[in-house]
Amino acid sequence: MKEELFLxxxxxxxxxxxxxxxxxxxxxxxxxxxxxxVVTFLSMADSEFHxxxxxxxVVNCKTVDDLMKMVDKP
Amino acid sequence: xxxxxxxLEGCRQLMARExxxxxxxxxxxxxxxxxxxxxEYDVAGQLLAEIGALVxxxxxxxxxxxxxxxxxxTTGMANAIRCAMLIEGMLAVVYEAPFGAVFQEIFxxxxxxxxxxxxxxxxxxxxxAIEYPEHPLTGAEQVEAxxxxxxxxxxxxxxxxxxxxxxxxxxxxLVPSGISWLGAVEHxxxxxxxxxxxxxxxxxxxxxxAFVHWVDTASLAQRVGLRNWHDAHMFxxxxxxxxxxxxxxxxxxxLGAFRAATGRNRKCLVVDLDNTLWGxxxxxxxxxxxxxxxxxxxxxxxxxxCLYLKNLQRRGVMLAVCSKNDEATAxxxxxxxxxxxxxxADFAAFCCNWEDKTGNLIRLAHQLNIDLSHLAFADDxxxxxxxxxxxxxxxxxxELSGDPADFVFRVDEAHLFDAAHVSREDLxxxxxxxxxxxxxxxxxxxxxxxxxxxxxxxxxxxxxxGDAEVARLAQMEIKTxxxxxxxxxxxxxxxxxxxxxxNMAVFVCSLSDRFANHGIVSSVxxxxxxxxxxxxxxLMSCRVFARTLEQFIMNSLIEFARGNNIxxxxxxxxPTPRNKVxxxxxxxxxxxxxxxxxxxxxxxxxxxxxAPLRTFVQCGGNVTP
Numbered sequence: 001m002k003e004e005l006f007l008x009x010x011x012x013x014x015x016x017x018x019x020x021x022x023x024x025x026x027x028x029x030x031x032x033x034x035x036x037x038v039v040t041f042l043s044m045a046d047s048e049f050h051x052x053x054x055x056x057x058v059v060n061c062k063t064v065d066d067l068m069k070m071v072d073k074p
Numbered sequence: 075x076x077x078x079x080x081x082l083e084g085c086r087q088l089m090a091r092e093x094x095x096x097x098x099x100x101x102x103x104x105x106x107x108x109x110x111x112x113x114e115y116d117v118a119g120q121l122l123a124e125i126g127a128l129v130x131x132x133x134x135x136x137x138x139x140x141x142x143x144x145x146x147x148t149t150g151m152a153n154a155i156r157c158a159m160l161i162e163g164m165l166a167v168v169y170e171a172p173f174g175a176v177f178q179e180i181f182x183x184x185x186x187x188x189x190x191x192x193x194x195x196x197x198x199x200x201x202x203a204i205e206y207p208e209h210p211l212t213g214a215e216q217v218e219a220x221x222x223x224x225x226x227x228x229x230x231x232x233x234x235x236x237x238x239x240x241x242x243x244x245x246x247x248l249v250p251s252g253i254s255w256l257g258a259v260e261h262x263x264x265x266x267x268x269x270x271x272x273x274x275x276x277x278x279x280x281x282x283x284a285f286v287h288w289v290d291t292a293s294l295a296q297r298v299g300l301r302n303w304h305d306a307h308m309f310x311x312x313x314x315x316x317x318x319x320x321x322x323x324x325x326x327x328x329l330g331a332f333r334a335a336t337g338r339n340r341k342c343l344v345v346d347l348d349n350t351l352w353g354x355x356x357x358x359x360x361x362x363x364x365x366x367x368x369x370x371x372x373x374x375x376x377x378x379x380c381l382y383l384k385n386l387q388r389r390g391v392m393l394a395v396c397s398k399n400d401e402a403t404a405x406x407x408x409x410x411x412x413x414x415x416x417x418x419a420d421f422a423a424f425c426c427n428w429e430d431k432t433g434n435l436i437r438l439a440h441q442l443n444i445d446l447s448h449l450a451f452a453d454d455x456x457x458x459x460x461x462x463x464x465x466x467x468x469x470x471x472x473e474l475s476g477d478p479a480d481f482v483f484r485v486d487e488a489h490l491f492d493a494a495h496v497s498r499e500d501l502x503x504x505x506x507x508x509x510x511x512x513x514x515x516x517x518x519x520x521x522x523x524x525x526x527x528x529x530x531x532x533x534x535x536x537x538x539x540g541d542a543e544v545a546r547l548a549q550m551e552i553k554t555x556x557x558x559x560x561x562x563x564x565x566x567x568x569x570x571x572x573x574x575x576x577n578m579a580v581f582v583c584s585l586s587d588r589f590a591n592h593g594i595v596s597s598v599x600x601x602x603x604x605x606x607x608x609x610x611x612x613l614m615s616c617r618v619f620a621r622t623l624e625q626f627i628m629n630s631l632i633e634f635a636r637g638n639n640i641x642x643x644x645x646x647x648x649p650t651p652r653n654k655v656x657x658x659x660x661x662x663x664x665x666x667x668x669x670x671x672x673x674x675x676x677x678x679x680x681x682x683x684x685a686p687l688r689t690f691v692q693c694g695g696n697v698t699p
Contacts, residue, residue, distance in 0.1 A: 009113070012082060012083065012114065012117050013113070013116075013117060015086060015117065015120070015121075018079075018083060035312060036116065036120075036149055038311075038312075039116070039149075039150070039308065039311075039312055039314065039318060040113050040116040040117065040318070041113075042307075042308065042318075043112055043113035043116070043317075043318040043319060043321075044111075044113035046319060047111055047112050047113060047319060048111065048113070052307075054307060055307055055308065055311035055312070056311070
């Protein structure tokens with residue numbers, strides 16, 4: 001999984017500066033992490049990483065790292 | 075501005091620096107070039123929502139107000155529509171009605187949808203929310219009654235909505251669930267869910283008034299696969315009507331409906347030749363070695379693409395060539411290649427030279443007397459495409475690089491040529507525009523206008539319109555921008571009402587000449603006010619104006635007025651950015667000025683002896699008193 005691409009896409013979804021997101025960041029601390037961001041994240045995971053992820057699994061993620069694991073599964 | 079990043083991120087940066095206009099232009103380029111990924115439509119849509127909420131007046135982009143009424147979540151739809159409208163050069167300001175409140179919003183005159191004037195309202199239902207037949211074995215009669223009841227309710231809603239607000243109404247077709255109860259013999263079961271949905275869609279189309287336009291989500295969903303379209307996870311998680319993977323496809327389908335409803339569909343597809351209509355460079359490999367026709371996969375795909383274009387032309391889209399090529403060599407392919415389905419006569423214009431394509435496109439538009447916004451341009455070369463996008467943002471660009479097997483789908487899926495109605499005049503379009511060019515050629519060669527008009531052997535008719543002409547009249551109303559004295563844009567229902575109003579008279583005028591039969595090319599709507607006959611609307615196709623048809627029509631109107639106890643005819647000119655061509659029309663027809671208050675008013679007495687205006691159009695049918 002291309003970490004750089006993942007973080008850049010996540011920054012687009014959260015509408016923050018590219019490079020400002022790190023793997024350990026808490027999702028609850030991010031203003032842009034809302035229900036629309038979840039939907040957009042699912043779309044991004046599907047089209048960019050071919051990962052069909054369950055919405056509830058994404059909702060239960062706590063950190064950026066948790067989100068990365070969602071799309072990095074074999 | 076050197077530190078502005080490319081793509082969507084750059085647009086966000088520009089917004090942060092309060093450069094909304096440049097941000098919109100950049101975002102439009104990204105969208106037109108199909109460079110955004112599906113998930114980025116949501117991000118772009120949010121950015122556009124911010125611009126729409128904060129600074130719409132600070133941009134040059136016209137604002138399009140649309141309300142969405144749906145029984146499911148509308149966020150993704152709204153974002154896709156914002157992106158779609160930016161492709162069209164407009165900034166959409168979207169009102170999303172409360173979830174599931176479709177009928178409440180429509181029938182309550184104080185609801186949010188009516189709080190501001192809207193250009194359009196979109197209504198969308200999800201198959202989960204409709205009332206299906208209660209039991210799988212419900213009989214055919216009960217199923218039909220249920221479908222009729224649902225459609226009847228919708229009909230009432232359309233009418234109520236329109237009574238409150240003069241706007242376009244867009245309606246999603248219902249998308250089938252894709253689930254069957256009987257499998258291969260599902261069609262035998264009257265209460266089959268998808269058969270029921272198909273019946274509702276059919277009834278809706280049969281019973282919808284002319285102001286309802288279809289966003290055919292059912293066809294789109296079937297094209298991409300119902301299982302893909304209905305993302306069950308997303309429906310149960312957030313009541314999303316369709317998978318956000320199809321945001322771009324949805325935007326295109328919506329735009330097709332919008333263009334058809336507003337007459338903004340493209341009239342002409344301008345194509346490159348080498349590696350667009352055939353494989354290889356004809357000047358290098360020669361006619362015999364082109365990939366076109368059986369023998370190679372690419373050759374078959376190119377032949378099929380040309381056949382698709384031929385059918386597009388047959389149903390009324392003009393084709394034109396714009397290619398960097400030697401003209402004689404290029405023409406030979408259409409004259410001599412055994413597997414080229416397109417012939418030279420299929421093209422309204424043919425432009426082969428080594429000059430910049432943007433200049434050639436401007437010349438082509440001028441030659442055909444159409445606006446650049448009526449052109450679509452297809453080319454295999456990404457650099458040429460990008461250059462045209464940057465220089466001529468109003469021209470829709472179709473990049474046809476890669477495998478020619480995809481070309482038909484790429485043109486089809488862009489929905490640039492969707493139409494609300496196909497008239498006989500559409501089918502004559504190429505013939506008519508070719509004739510216009512011959513006429514222009516004759517005009518330039520001759521220099522003697524009288525001789526040239528006489529040689530055209532023009533015959534015209536000007537008669538009262540009937541119901542049979544309403545569809546063509548409505549089509550002209552939305553499509554005619556140049557020769558349109560008031561640009562009032564009446565729809566089919568209003569036109570039908572005029573036909574029945576004894577104070578109104580609606581005329582249709584046709585023209586033929588030695589080159590072509592142009593069909594109905596002009597309409598005039600007049601209203602009686604005492605002894606005055608006021609020209610409420612007068613339109614004419616750009617194919618035929620300035621040929622003395624104007625004088626022929628005015629002579630016919632004067633004859634009608636005199637036969638109906640009218641003392642004077644009043645003409646009104648309401649200026650728009652696009653109708654300058656008729657600014658002096660009434661003056662040139664012998665009218666006297668009446669005054670000017672935002673519009674110019676003119677009058678022409680028809681009492682006593684009125685000398686007929688000089689025209690070269692012979693009368694082929696009289697005005698009905």
